[in-house]
Amino acid sequence: MGSVLALSSSPGHHKWPFSTEPPPSRWDVHPAHWDSPPRWERRDGRLPNPGSFHSLHRSCKDVFPHQIEGVKMIVNKTLSSFFKVSHTLHLSAVSPSYYRFHVEHLQSDDYSKDKDAPALIGEMDSSGSLNAHALLHLSERVRARTVFQTQQSQFVTWQFETEYRGSDFTAAVTVANPDILRESVILVAHFLQSVSSGLVLGGELVYHRGRAEEGGILTLAGQYSRPNWVVTLNAGKGGAHVSYYHRANKQIQVGVEFEASTRTQETTTSFGYQMELPEANMVFRGMINSRCIIGGVLEKRLTPLPATLIMGAFVNHRGDKLQVGLGVNVG
Amino acid sequence: MGGVLAASPPPPAAGSSASPGLTVPPGFGMPSVSTVVPPAESPLPNPGAFDECHRRCKEVFPLQMEGVRVVVNKGLSNHFQVNHSVLLSTTGDSSYRFGATFVGSKQTGPAEFFPVMVGDMDNSGSLNAQIIHQVTSRVRSKLAFQTQQQKFVNWQGDAEFRGEDFTATVTLGNPDVLAGSGIVVAHYLQSVTPALALGGELVYHRRPGEEGSVTSLVGRYTGDNYVATVTLGSAGAHASYYHKANDQLQVGVEFEASARMQDTSVSFGYQLDVPKANLVFKGSVDSNWVVGATLEKKLLPLPLSLLLCSFLNHQKNKVQCGFGITVG
Numbered sequence A: 001m002g003s004v005l006a007l008s009s010s011p012g013h014h015k016w017p018f019s020t021e022p023p024p025s026r027w028d029v030h031p032a033h034w035d036s037p038p039r040w041e042r043r044d045g046r047l048p049n050p051g052s053f054h055s056l057h058r059s060c061k062d063v064f065p066h067q068i069e070g071v072k073m074i075v076n077k078t079l080s081s082f083f084k085v086s087h088t089l090h091l092s093a094v095s096p097s098y099y100r101f102h103v104e105h106l107q108s109d110d111y112s113k114d115k116d117a118p119a120l121i122g123e124m125d126s127s128g129s130l131n132a133h134a135l136l137h138l139s140e141r142v143r144a145r146t147v148f149q150t151q152q153s154q155f156v157t158w159q160f161e162t163e164y165r166g167s168d169f170t171a172a173v174t175v176a177n178p179d180i181l182r183e184s185v186i187l188v189a190h191f192l193q194s195v196s197s198g199l200v201l202g203g204e205l206v207y208h209r210g211r212a213e214e215g216g217i218l219t220l221a222g223q224y225s226r227p228n229w230v231v232t233l234n235a236g237k238g239g240a241h242v243s244y245y246h247r248a249n250k251q252i253q254v255g256v257e258f259e260a261s262t263r264t265q266e267t268t269t270s271f272g273y274q275m276e277l278p279e280a281n282m283v284f285r286g287m288i289n290s291r292c293i294i295g296g297v298l299e300k301r302l303t304p305l306p307a308t309l310i311m312g313a314f315v316n317h318r319g320d321k322l323q324v325g326l327g328v329n330v331g
Numbered sequence B: 001m002g003g004v005l006a007a008s009p010p011p012p013a014a015g016s017s018a019s020p021g022l023t024v025p026p027g028f029g030m031p032s033v034s035t036v037v038p039p040a041e042s043p044l045p046n047p048g049a050f051d052e053c054h055r056r057c058k059e060v061f062p063l064q065m066e067g068v069r070v071v072v073n074k075g076l077s078n079h080f081q082v083n084h085s086v087l088l089s090t091t092g093d094s095s096y097r098f099g100a101t102f103v104g105s106k107q108t109g110p111a112e113f114f115p116v117m118v119g120d121m122d123n124s125g126s127l128n129a130q131i132i133h134q135v136t137s138r139v140r141s142k143l144a145f146q147t148q149q150q151k152f153v154n155w156q157g158d159a160e161f162r163g164e165d166f167t168a169t170v171t172l173g174n175p176d177v178l179a180g181s182g183i184v185v186a187h188y189l190q191s192v193t194p195a196l197a198l199g200g201e202l203v204y205h206r207r208p209g210e211e212g213s214v215t216s217l218v219g220r221y222t223g224d225n226y227v228a229t230v231t232l233g234s235a236g237a238h239a240s241y242y243h244k245a246n247d248q249l250q251v252g253v254e255f256e257a258s259a260r261m262q263d264t265s266v267s268f269g270y271q272l273d274v275p276k277a278n279l280v281f282k283g284s285v286d287s288n289w290v291v292g293a294t295l296e297k298k299l300l301p302l303p304l305s306l307l308l309c310s311f312l313n314h315q316k317n318k319v320q321c322g323f324g325i326t327v328g
Helices: B003-006
Strands: A071-080 A083-091 A098-106 A119-124 A130-137 A142-149 A154-165 A169-179 A184-194 A200-211 A214-223 A227-234 A239-247 A251-261 A266-278 A281-288 A293-302 A307-316 A322-330 B066-077 B082-086 B095-107 B113-120 B127-136 B139-148 B152-160 B166-176 B181-191 B197-205 B210-222 B227-231 B236-244 B248-259 B263-274 B281-288 B290-299 B304-313 B320-328
Touching: A071 B320, A322 B320, B263 B290
Parallel strands: A071 A322, B066 B320
Antiparallel strands: A071 A083, A083 A098, A098 A119, A119 A130, A130 A142, A142 A154, A154 A169, A169 A184, A184 A200, A200 A214, A214 A227, A227 A239, A239 A251, A251 A266, A266 A281, A281 A293, A293 A307, A307 A322, B066 B082, B082 B095, B095 B113, B113 B127, B127 B139, B139 B152, B152 B166, B166 B181, B181 B197, B197 B210, B210 B227, B227 B236, B236 B248, B248 B263, B263 B281, B281 B290, B290 B304, B304 B320
């Protein structure tokens, strides 16, 4: 919904949370409201930059637990301040087991804590599937991103995005899967404008063209933030997506999400919460869905070992299916 | 042995083989065979129940479980305990099971009270019931019933007699007077030396039209820190070796051969106890390419116990993982 991936053939958000989408890239993380000076506290009267279009719903989506299944072991190794490597081994009961190798190379180590840092990211699967992202800061205001995804030997996604971050607006243009031989392309244009200290308005225009058909979809977006909550709305001909995020206190965060799609003609309401217990080194995320899916994932840092234990279970009451997952993250 | 005899001088020429012309000085002849009864040997211990022979080795191996299990144990009094268990299964059906345990007041040992009545009921109506009672000081009897929903699947009774250095058990399984069928099992286990116990099992089964019997022999040798057991019979062989390496590590190796299914399997299992971390880890490797592990941790100060389990079948490329929480 509102993303290029929903139109392409790779598994997208409409099957979430039972989908197998890759974890969010570094560029999509929503700037947290309590880390950097919040926009309603700017003293100089200028409105802040609203961030990127992809990260509008991100603070609500981060509250929900990710689907976990089978046994997964992740070993993270930091080779230097520029270079990070991680090995993932996933033994699964429903999908084929795989080994994945992930590499991140930061362009400069000044931004090592910043999620928006320019970087080269590559991931290779044991079946040969490749996932490559390149994030570049062309200038202080212009950023470029390139994404390539292959399913074994076949290219599934190849997209190029350019984003201009003005003083109080963001404009981005994405060219996805341009294919000269088949004469098909997907063009996406995003625009977000800070209208007031809490309000951001914008829109997305998607134009897709194939050999036999072409069409365009316009979606309007709005986001209103307050110190403790954020409400975001995307509405257009393709459907609607409303999300509400609330931070109750330092430990509890709550998210409610409503998605309606005209293409699949169905609506879904989800309620999720995240509970952090820093004294117990524990984070618990739970969710319940209008599709009768209940899930919970518990993450616990096993100090003094540099390891994190993840346990999760998802129950689909309507289909009477249960998925249980265990994971260990080392390093 | 022979202490009394050495003190008395041997009778001259009665049992000695000295050559003629030589007199044997007193005390240097062969003691004669006398009819003094040798002092009693230290008594042989009771070898225990027949079913327990392979038990120590089997306890080292992890139990396979899948899905999510929540067990709540509640002790209502010294005699009565109740448990609820909910199992959400990934492969089969989810179930809720209610169990009750009653322990009587007749005490026979430091921690043994009789009669013991254990029953549990499934949400589909399947029942498991057992009554164990110490009838006399040497005879213990057990009745067990098992139903699958409303149909009785198993009903058996047995009586076990524990002698000084032997155990004999007779079990009558699924006796059906109307159909003329049933199974009779007789066990006998005898302590031959303080470390060695030998015994046998005779199974006689009868159905209208056919009857047959299976015999097997059992030998168990207990060392300082190891137990080796062998069962040989017409139905197959089963050998197990249990070794306690130190306070924390116990190891078990098991070999099973079945004549009916015509296959053999070897398993290696180990158990690691870390009492300081309230942790018990059990792992096993099998000749069927099955690798499994179980981790059990008590989450003090809560009366909770967490169980993580994962089994991997390399041959069929299947993985099963489950976890459980036990409360109380």
